[in-house]
Amino acid sequence: MIAILRTTRKLKISRTLQMHLLVRQTSMWSERSADMFCDDIFGESPAGFRKLGKGDGLCIEKNALHDNWDDPEGYYTHRFGELLDGRYEITAAHGKGVFSTVVRAKDLKAGKDDPEVVAIKIIRKNETMYKAGKQEVSILEKLASADREDRRHCVRFISSFMYRNHLCLVFESLNMNLREVLKKFGRNIGLKLTAVRAYSKQLFIALKHLKNCKVLHCDIKPDNMLVNDAKNVLKLCDFGNAMLAGMNEVTPYLVSRFYRAPEIILGLPYDHPLDIWSVGCCLYELSTGKVLFPGATNNDMLRLHMELKGPFPKKMLRKGAFTMQHFDQDLNFNAIEEDPVTKKPMRKLILNIKLKDFGSLVSNFPGEDPKMLSNFKDLLEKIFVLDPDKRITVSQALSHPFITGK
Numbered sequence: 312m313i314a315i316l317r318t319t320r321k322l323k324i325s326r327t328l329q330m331h332l333l334v335r336q337t338s339m340w341s342e343r344s345a346d347m348f349c350d351d352i353f354g355e356s357p358a359g360f361r362k363l364g365k366g367d368g369l370c371i372e373k374n375a376l377h378d379n380w381d382d383p384e385g386y387y388t389h390r391f392g393e394l395l396d397g398r399y400e401i402t403a404a405h406g407k408g409v410f411s412t413v414v415r416a417k418d419l420k421a422g423k424d425d426p427e428v429v430a431i432k433i434i435r436k437n438e439t440m441y442k443a444g445k446q447e448v449s450i451l452e453k454l455a456s457a458d459r460e461d462r463r464h465c466v467r468f469i470s471s472f473m474y475r476n477h478l479c480l481v482f483e484s485l486n487m488n489l490r491e492v493l494k495k496f497g498r499n500i501g502l503k504l505t506a507v508r509a510y511s512k513q514l515f516i517a518l519k520h521l522k523n524c525k526v527l528h529c530d531i532k533p534d535n536m537l538v539n540d541a542k543n544v545l546k547l548c549d550f551g552n553a554m555l556a557g558m559n560e561v562t563p564y565l566v567s568r569f570y571r572a573p574e575i576i577l578g579l580p581y582d583h584p585l586d587i588w589s590v591g592c593c594l595y596e597l598s599t600g601k602v603l604f605p606g607a608t609n610n611d612m613l614r615l616h617m618e619l620k621g622p623f624p625k626k627m628l629r630k631g632a633f634t635m636q637h638f639d640q641d642l643n644f645n646a647i648e649e650d651p652v653t654k655k656p657m658r659k660l661i662l663n664i665k666l667k668d669f670g671s672l673v674s675n676f677p678g679e680d681p682k683m684l685s686n687f688k689d690l691l692e693k694i695f696v697l698d699p700d701k702r703i704t705v706s707q708a709l710s711h712p713f714i715t716g717k
């Protein structure tokens with residue numbers, strides 16, 4: 312265990328990959344944890360089992376005398392009314408992720424400019440997760456110091472502290488994430504385009520701020536977008552996978568699979584366009600209630616990308632560190648499918664990928680303004696460009712007619 316952690320420290324690799332290695336190489340984790348970190352990180356359904364809703368997962372501790380406050384997976388087992396850091400009184404559960412439990416708390420020492428209600432992300436007790444949490448704090452501090460007026464749509468970070476050996480991150484408290492909004496208001500049909508437009512604009516403002524700060528989010532998905540009570544303000548959250556742009560190591564597991572850009576899967580150098588791709592996937596999902604690329608594996612994801620956009624440019628394939636896992640020497644696609652008899656994975660050469668009509672995917676929007684709809688389609692077409700160098704940039708997106716309404 313220690314040896315593995317030492318290795319990961321030297322490599323300075325992303326949180327996702329660290330978890331992947333950790334789970335593959337130790338037996339300390341349950342099968343379920345292993346599933347979460349492998350390529351099936353997202354499970355069968357987008358909502359998966361990774362997040363619990365408000366009020367779920369609470370453990371009421373009857374005997375306050377014992378000193379083991381963690382469950383077997385290292386999550387802190389909090390109690391309502393418990394006081395953290397001598398000032399934050401836990402009032403409710405907000406959610407639970409792979410890395411943390413998030414609780415709502417009342418700040419008993421709030422100053423006049425502080426929010427009275429906060430969200431506290433209690434990181435699981437584990438050396439790797441602690442280090443990832445520290446990295447998250449440093450990125451959050453960078454983003455917050457460049458946005459003192461809180462106008463850039465990134466969740467407001469307040470402070471951090473240690474409590475019973477758990478790193479705790481304090482944020483403003485928001486109401487719910489967009490996965491929950493979709494479930495509640497737009498299951499299988501999506502939200503109205505005016506709402507999608509308002510959220511898109513705020514998301515692109517957040518991405519612009521990230522770009523100015525040279526930060527890549529690397530885990531954009533509806534679960535990591537929070538809205539306020541009125542549902543009219545959106546903020547990006549969970550910077551646990553975020554990193555500074557530059558020469559980062561290539562890993563095929565960065566970003567939750569459905570939202571993963573093709574350059575990640577192919578093993579090309581990546582930069583800000585990877586977050587734009589994820590935002591595109593989210594905008595489609597918000598407008599239709601459906602996942603655009605629900606691939607079961609990375610190989611399946613590439614097939615779905617090509618069904619929508621046609622074959623990859625050969626130049627791009629030649630540069631990919633993982634291209635040969637999915638293509639043959641002549642750069643023809645090898646679909647990996649299950650052999651119906653042996654049930655083992657087998658390669659199937661696909662010479663002609665059947666193209667889907669993008670227009671028909673974004674067509675069933677009764678009652679929507681036709682101009683807004685055609686602008687929305689145009690924006691998505693410009694986002695879903697396979698070559699990251701040719702994908703729309705965040706500044707171009709902010710002046711796109713779908714966003715400006717002109």
Ligand SMILES: Nc1ncnc2c1ncn2[C@@H]1O[C@H](COP(=O)(O)OP(=O)(O)OP(=O)(O)O)[C@@H](O)[C@H]1O
Nearest residue numbers: 405406408409410411413430482484485488534549
């Ligand atoms: N500031 C907040 N206000 C309200 N709810 C929040 C807040 N921060 C997080 N949450 C809720 O808690 C969930 C988990 O938070 P977060 O994604 O930061 O944790 P994580 O452990 O890193 O999760 P993941 O499994 O996605 O990596 C969010 O999806 C959201 O529902």
